[in-house]
Amino acid sequence: xxxxxxxxxxxxxxxxxxxxxxxxxxxxxxxxxxxxxxxxxxxxxxxxxxxxxxxxxxxxxxxxxxxxxxxxxxxxxxxxxxxxxxxxxxxxxxxxxxxxxxxxxxxxxxxxxxxxxxxxxxxxxxxxxxxxxxxxxxxxxxxxxxxxxxxxxxxxxxxxxxxxxxxxxxxxxxxxxxxxxxxxxxxxxxxxxxxxxxxxxxxxxxxxxxxxxxxxxxxxxxxxxxxxxxxxxxxxxxxxxxxxxxxxxxxxxxxxxxxxxxxxxxxxxxxxxxxxxxxxxxxxxxxxxxxxxxxxxxxxxxxxxxxxxxxxxxxxxxxxxxxxxxxxxxxxxxxxxxxxxxxxxxxxx
Numbered sequence: 001x002x003x004x005x006x007x008x009x010x011x012x013x014x015x016x017x018x019x020x021x022x023x024x025x026x027x028x029x030x031x032x033x034x035x036x037x038x039x040x041x042x043x044x045x046x047x048x049x050x051x052x053x054x055x056x057x058x059x060x061x062x063x064x065x066x067x068x069x070x071x072x073x074x075x076x077x078x079x080x081x082x083x084x085x086x087x088x089x090x091x092x093x094x095x096x097x098x099x100x101x102x103x104x105x106x107x108x109x110x111x112x113x114x115x116x117x118x119x120x121x122x123x124x125x126x127x128x129x130x131x132x133x134x135x136x137x138x139x140x141x142x143x144x145x146x147x148x149x150x151x152x153x154x155x156x157x158x159x160x161x162x163x164x165x166x167x168x169x170x171x172x173x174x175x176x177x178x179x180x181x182x183x184x185x186x187x188x189x190x191x192x193x194x195x196x197x198x199x200x201x202x203x204x205x206x207x208x209x210x211x212x213x214x215x216x217x218x219x220x221x222x223x224x225x226x227x228x229x230x231x232x233x234x235x236x237x238x239x240x241x242x243x244x245x246x247x248x249x250x251x252x253x254x255x256x257x258x259x260x261x262x263x264x265x266x267x268x269x270x271x272x273x274x275x276x277x278x279x280x281x282x283x284x285x286x287x288x289x290x291x292x293x294x295x296x297x298x299x300x301x302x303x304x305x306x307x308x309x310x311x312x313x314x315x316x317x318x319x320x321x322x323x324x325x326x327x328x329x330x331x332x333x334x335x336x337x338x339x340x341x342x343x344x345x346x347x348x349x
Contacts, residue, residue: 023234024052024164026198027156027308028191028223029072030216030293032242032250034149044253046191046216047074047092047146049154051307052164055086058126059176061168063161069307073171075190077180078139080126084176084190087143090302091118093152093240095145099302106245111148118144150250152240153293154300154308155223158233163198170197188214195223202226217253220293237297238308 031045038044054064055071059082064070072092075084094102095114103110116135119127127140146152179185192203192214203222205214227235242250300308 023158023160024050025156025236025308026050026159026195027154027238028195028216028219029240030153030155030220030253031146032150032152032253034248034250038251042251042254043188043215043217044150045074046188046219047072048191048194049073049089049156049308050159050164050167052159052161053168055088058082058085058087061086061171063164063168067306073190073194075180075185075187076139076142077178079143079178081178082176083178083180084171085126085143089307091122091144093145093147094243094302095148097121102302103243103245106148106243106247108247110245111145111247114148115141115145147240148243148245148247151242153220153297154236154238154240155220155293156236156238156308157199157223157227158235159198167194167197183213186214188216188219191216191219195219199226236308237294238300239293239297240300240308 027049029047029049031047033039033042033044049070049072051070052064053061053071054068056062061071069089071086071088073084073086076082079085090096090099090102095111095118096102097118103114106114112135119136119140120129123140123143126143127136127138130136195203203214203219203226205212206218206221224235224237227233298308
């Protein structure tokens with residue numbers, strides 16, 4: 001299946017010219033933890049965003065055509081046996097095909113309906129119907145609608161067309177079978193591999209703050225440091241907010257030692273039993289484990305941005321207003337089912 005996410009509200013050649021005049025980008029997406037697993041493992045999730053590479057299928061890549069905002073790649077566990085999958089940017093974030101369909105607010109039921117609608121239209125090969133339940137269970141939900149569950153920080157660095165072509169050839173030619181391992185073959189290791197493909201030795205492990213494990217935060221710390229050491233390369237930090245609503249908010253992302261130091265249920269008993277070891281761990285974290293995203297990071301707004309950092313509102317203002325591009329476009333039954341919830345959420349805001 002050919003996956004082409006076209007922005008219907010960007011029809012002018014001026015938009016196309018402005019997109020191709022810029023260098024491409026590869027970005028590490030550092031995604032905050034959420035839910036029960038996030039509480040136990042607050043290191044979060046890592047994915048890769050490519051601005052000039054798109055999905056021919058979910059396992060084959062190609063160069064983007066004008067108006068396409070790029071693709072998100074990540075490593076997954078137990079999704080039809082694949083090691084990595086490619087999802088267009090807007091579906092990955094919001095489980096819809098077009099920015100005009102993104103809801104202003106969402107509750108868990110609406111999130112589930114949007115994901116299932118997208119699954120039925122595009123993901124049946126990966127997540128087939130289950131006759132025992134309306135919406136099948138499984139890890140496929142990680143593929144789409146990430147912004148309903150968590151805030152995402154992006155750490156972006158420029159790429160050249162020949163680098164993108166080499167990555168496309170490499171990924172299209174390799175065997176795509178899962179060998180997932182939570183400690184040494186996880187999502188952060190995948191991101192490390194892609195970023196080092198573009199810029200060798202840019203990403204490295206931290207044997208103190210993360211006891212040698214690769215984490216999303218360590219990958220971001222490494223890329224940020226690499227950018228400072230190479231001022232000739234254009235870099236940028238952006239943030240993709242979690243969609244407002246009643247879905248539980250994600251929590252701050254931590255490294256390995258940071259998780260231990262900040263957790264009272266772990267650090268207090270450890271300090272009582274082994275005060276010297278605890279003091280050493282805290283000192284190690286304070287000395288080499290602290291890293292926080294730029295508080296002034298650019299906010300990605302799909303109603304105005306073709307992709308993170310590329311605004312379209314000033315060009316496309318005559319074709320679609322910000323309000324028009326934020327209207328929720330779903331079937332009438334879904335609107336009826338959530339009408340009271342939407343009113344309540346608006347009243348709270």
